[in-house]
Amino acid sequence: MNSPSPEGLSILFADDEKELQEIARMELPFYGHRVTVCPDGYTAVAALEKDRFDCLIVDLDMPGMNGIQVIERAATLSPATEAIVLTGKRSLETAIAALRFGVIDYLSKPCRFSELNELLSRVAQRRRLKQRTAELQRLERSQSSRHTQIVGESKSMQGIAKLVSRVAPTNSTVLIRGETGCGKELVARSVHEKSLRCDKPFIAINCGALPEHLIESELFGHVKGAFTGADVQRQGLFEAANGGTVFLDEIGELPLAMQAKLLRVLESGDLRRVGDNQITHVDTRVVCATHRDLESMVESGSFREDLLFRINAFEIHVPPLRQRVQDVMDLARYLYLRHHPEHASIESIFSTEAIELLLQHPWPGNVRELANVIEHATILCEYPPIMPEHLPKHLVERRLRRDIKAATSEPVVVPLREAPKSLKELEVLAVQEAVQRHHGNKAAAAEELGISIKTLYNKLNSVEANNKKAA
Incomplete structure (x- = not known):
């Protein structure tokens, strides 16, 4: 006799035979599984639209929507759900049809639930291996990839790092606020990298950089012939990032008409390609960023209040670089090592005079300006330390004018x-x-x-x- 499974699965069981339905309700929980029983294919698809399941057990020969049709819908609605087929017609044709849609195995009726549980045990084992593989991949990325690292020892940046760690494992929509160039996309990438979606795509788009007539197609895709130039069907960013994260930079630049369509996708996960009558479901997390005052835009009627409520489930504010001067040199070193990782063991990458210039600059362009300054320095400086002559002239000139102005009543x-x-x-x-x-x-x-x-x-x-x- 089989003992209960140490790791229960969430199972969707669909069969039109009432006797099997009752047995499933009793037997599967005995083995430690959680089960939802459906009497037909339509009910099973409705359940898949609402919840996620580890495994789908489905009768191949149900009236109306048959098992293969249910499995085909499951592949779209919940790609991670594995399928097992129950059938009274065990044949080569049945096996081919099942394999075509990724069915892992099938059992002939009548079947013993102990045999079914053996299959479920293998499903659980595969899931554990996949989870372990994903964990190892995340660990490898965290050790080898530095491009999503939140850099800075200031209180504000340490606070942001903690917020990212708290919100990343959830599916909450995140709104990142801050001035242009302060590092909002870096924070967004960090949210993705620390999430359970890190092995899926991260796709960023600047809402203010696209012509208004192309935004809908970029976000949601289009079918062939939807408009002039639409020669082939094309996925939008939400579909391309399915299972992962979409980063909508400068969300405040999105036209009102598109705001309504975005709200619908955020609320239901359903989108419609341009020119298409069919609804496509996506499982995509959304992270937004803006330098605009969205509340003022709501008052002026240029931003939807309901969309603001929806995207502002969790807010992170990134302060400008001038308000966290203690982070400048950490960032400068980090940016330099992105160009020259082989110099990581060198302690003094910047001369004392260069450090003074970097610390005293007001950084109106924030981290983006600092990144450009460091790139300029790496081009001129073959080997550390970086000296003032390796920095852009405007930094030296600004310091010069300030010192001379302090020494005289007339600026020179x-x-x-x-x-x-x-x-x-x-x-x-x-x-x-x-x-x-x-x-x-x-x-x-x-x-x-x-x-x-x-x-x-x-x-x-x-x-x-x-x-x-x-x-």
């Missing part, structure tokens, strides 16, 4: 071609400008700069010494 404009290459040169230039303004009166210049006359002479003497060496 220095052309880019004359921008100094080090902080020491910045100091010397400020001293020389002050002496020039006071017509050679070094005491007055030192007083204006707030330094001693001795320090001023030291600065000037160092210039003379360097000039003599150069000569």
